[in-house]
Amino acid sequence: MVTATDMAGEAAQELGSLVRDFGLKEIRPRIRELEEAGEFPRDLYRQMGELGFFGCCFPEQVGGTDAGYQALAAVAEQLAWAYPPLSAAMNLQAATVPLTIANWGAAELVERYVPGLISGTLLGCNAMTEPDGGSDLLGAMRTRAVRDGDHYVITGSKMWITNANVADVAVVYAKTDPELGHRGVSAFVVPTGTPGFATSRVPCRVLGKLMPTNEVILSEVRVPAANLLGEEGEGFKVAMSAMDYGRLSVAARSVGLAQACLDASVEYANQREAFGQRIGSFQMVKKQIADMACEVSAARALVQDAAARYDEGVIPTRESSIAKYYAGEVCNRAAQATAEIFGGYAFSDELPISTYLNYAKLWQTGEGSANIQAVLIADDALGWKSMDRHRRPSKPGARA
Incomplete structure (x- = not known):
């Protein structure tokens, strides 16, 4: 029996493929140009909004696509894969800002700001x-x-x-x-x-x-x-709900960045030669690539599980925290391994490896640092303090 959650997952995969193509055609070829210009790329934000990247969790009445949280996670992952800085949009335009307004704001506030935020015409x-x-x-x-x-x-x-x-x-x-x-x-x-x-x-x-x-x-x-x-x-409740959404986005972005590290490492290990052979033939490099492949898949599964639970109608604080913590750890290990595989070239402006390293570390801190997440997860596992003690609905406009 095919469930609504299964259908949402299939739709998310299709949207993820669309975002991957957008990243290949519209983002990666422009990275150097955009960085050198130093101007905020409002045009890209509008393009992403027009394509529905930011409206996954919102009903059509406010300009959303109602595609769900698995779709949001897929978009966040693929934007981070394309270029990490631009994936910040998935928190500010698709999650923490518009969802907070939709869940806690008066109807007039929702009408004034949410459609503009998810269309990319307003920035939050x-x-x-x-x-x-x-x-x-x-x-x-x-x-x-x-x-x-x-x-x-x-x-x-x-x-x-x-x-x-x-x-x-x-x-x-x-x-x-x-x-x-x-x-x-x-x-x-x-x-x-x-x-x-x-x-x-x-x-x-x-x-x-x-x-x-x-x-x-x-x-x-x-x-x-x-x-x-x-x-x-009620600001504490508002903030906690905002960070719950943000953790899902950051976890998915960490997976996308870790996948970018793996892809870059595989390509380089198949091209770079040392001592008369491709460096991918060396056991140490094989081990690093194997670890990345396994851990990225595991982190993605945790993110997808958390997103599916959101689509079922509740905010799964425990699952999103675990996904965020583990994906952040995986992302950092992948970025470090990629830098080791690339050697001195990791520091070249011609390649994004140093950017991967910096953003991997940044995302361990955003929406709750790794140390804090570890404490919360441990307290929950020990039975001292349940992370889901404040279960809240995940649908926009629905309060606890």
Whole structure:
């Protein structure tokens, strides 16, 4: 018997093939040109939006394709395979920003922002992390939001905010009651053109120019109370749901990057000769390629399992965390092995190997660091704290 989940999986594979072709034709040939120009590629974002890459988890009423989370994972994997920096779109345009607005925002907010985000005509950013926050980013949050009539006034700063300098809209987290710790955090939709909202690029040369990261300064930014996501003090719930979606995307992107490492290693090992033979004939290189092939397949299976559970109607916090943690570890090992196989050529600007190394390490941190994920997974396995204790529906617009 063919289930709806099986059909969603087949559709996801077809969409993944479309994205792979797009990456080969529209992204990889332009990488050097785009990096040298240093301009944010809005045209590519619009193209991807028009092709439906960002609308997988949204109904047709808001411009989505309703293809599901397996499709989202497939798109994220293939975009990361094409070029890692551009796959950040799968969090900001397809998951953490529009899904958060759809799940927690008033109908007017959803209508105003979600169609534009998933079409690529609007760009979004997720302003959660702060300079001193680290893994305790909500409990240690210093940004304040004070009620003033029918508005809130937000003051503070955020750090490491991807695409903030080009975004049209931000999801901003701030404390409305500092005495309550993480229970006093609230979330807001903030147009970046609002007076007092300013950005400053954080130099990150190793990440290239196509995924800009920024500091955000909020100087008495006034936003309507109607821009509150959920209720006042529900920011922790909002943030956790956003990161659950983000973990699936980051896990899938890690798989795509690990696959790119494997493909590059195989091609190079079949071409490069040393001591009169192709280096693929050396046992050490064979072992590295074998490990990559096995681990990439295993990580992909974990991601696909988590995505299928999303499609069944709930957010599988445990499965998405395990997938994110393992895929990140696999991606880092694959990038390291690829650098060893390429030797000195790994550092050449002619090849993307150093980019693979840098993004593999970055994705171990995003949406929950590897160390934090390991602690959460272990606590769950030990029976000390269930990761699924706050089960939530995965359909846009449906709250816990």
